[in-house]
Amino acid sequence: MASSDARGVRTVWLSWEEGSSVFATVNTATNYYEYGLDTTTLADGTYTLTAISTDGSGLITEATVEFHVDNTEPMLELHGPLSGAILDGEVVVSATATDTFIDTLQFSVDGVGWVDMEDGEGTFDSSGFADGDHTITVRAIDGSGKAVSADSAVTIDNNAPLLSVADFPAMDEHLAGDRLFAVFSDDTVGVVSVTVTIGDEELPVYINPATGFYEWTLKSTDYADGVVDMTFTSADAAGHNTTIDWSVFVDNTAPVVVEQSPKDGSEVKEIVHFEVTVTDDTGTESVMLRIGHGPWITMNLQDDGTYLYKWETTTEDDQEGLEYTVRVTDDLGNSEDHTYSIDVNNPMSMAWIALAIILAVLVLLGIFFMRKREQELDETEGEDEDLEEISSEDFDSLVDLGSPQEDVLADEVAVELDEKAL
Incomplete structure (x- = not known):
């Protein structure tokens, strides 16, 4: 500090709070009165420094100034x-x-x-x-x-994870059985989870280290036939989500037989028309027919949408309770057999009727001629007896009457007997 007086400055004293007064000395180089204060001996805070200057006649002048002591880090x-x-x-x-x-x-x-x-x-x-x-x-x-x-x-982390389809069925594709779904997901900070939500059910999707994809298998038999909507969600640590919505059509049911003929328990004959009408959400692959224990036969699709097979029967095919089976299969391989029973009863044909009549006539004629033969034989036996009587009793008298010679007459009788027998 600086202090001057016409009569000269005798002393300069310094004092501050919590400290004792000290004597300041003049620095001849600067002409300031100075005192070195070690602030580390003081607590951090604000202090008031008072300087008292006394001149040669004893007059006093005071000056004050505030200073801060701050030796401690924040x-x-x-x-x-x-x-x-x-x-x-x-x-x-x-x-x-x-x-x-x-x-x-x-x-x-x-x-x-x-x-x-x-x-x-x-x-x-x-x-x-x-x-x-x-x-x-x-x-x-x-x-x-x-x-x-x-x-x-x-x-x-301000960006949502990357999420893309790696291997999915086509949108709205019809499917049956188990089907794999695979997605690719990545995030700068890191993917926390990948899930798939169907209805109110949320299922985890796990990463496959071999492929690097998050994979999940849909077990379609766990769901009713029809549209199944699903949402795949990838979440990062900041709570950002990326989603993919997808839909498929589940079909684990074979085609439905709407109508078929012949009806169960019906009677058929001659040419039998097997007709089947089916419906299926995915599409019908084939309709097969098996009659009894015979081979499977492919039924033909008609313009009206029915499947037809014609079976020409004969009396040899006649049978009560003959079973026939219809096998329906859709495009996904869902298959089901339906078995029915029919009675095959064919009337006799005109050829068989004519043959039967001929056989009957022949039988009747045979009987007639057999009976007539028996009658003729009976009559012949009677005539033979008469001839025998004539020959034995009257032969001698006939000879006496001048009849033919014995040997001639015998020949004539023999001829007559032969003719009768014939």
């Missing part, structure tokens, strides 16, 4: 974001600095520029930084220029 506490935090959007940085004479509280992201904080808070837009790892630094500077800092290692 105390700094970073409240957030803390290390390990995953950030997106606008981020609030919060910290508390304690010091007798705090001067500045600031934060920086990756050391690029310092932003002043007000009331212990500051904000920044994380979308201005690439997704990934970053460092938030907060620093406090006190009045004496001492600075302390605190760091927080965080992850910025």
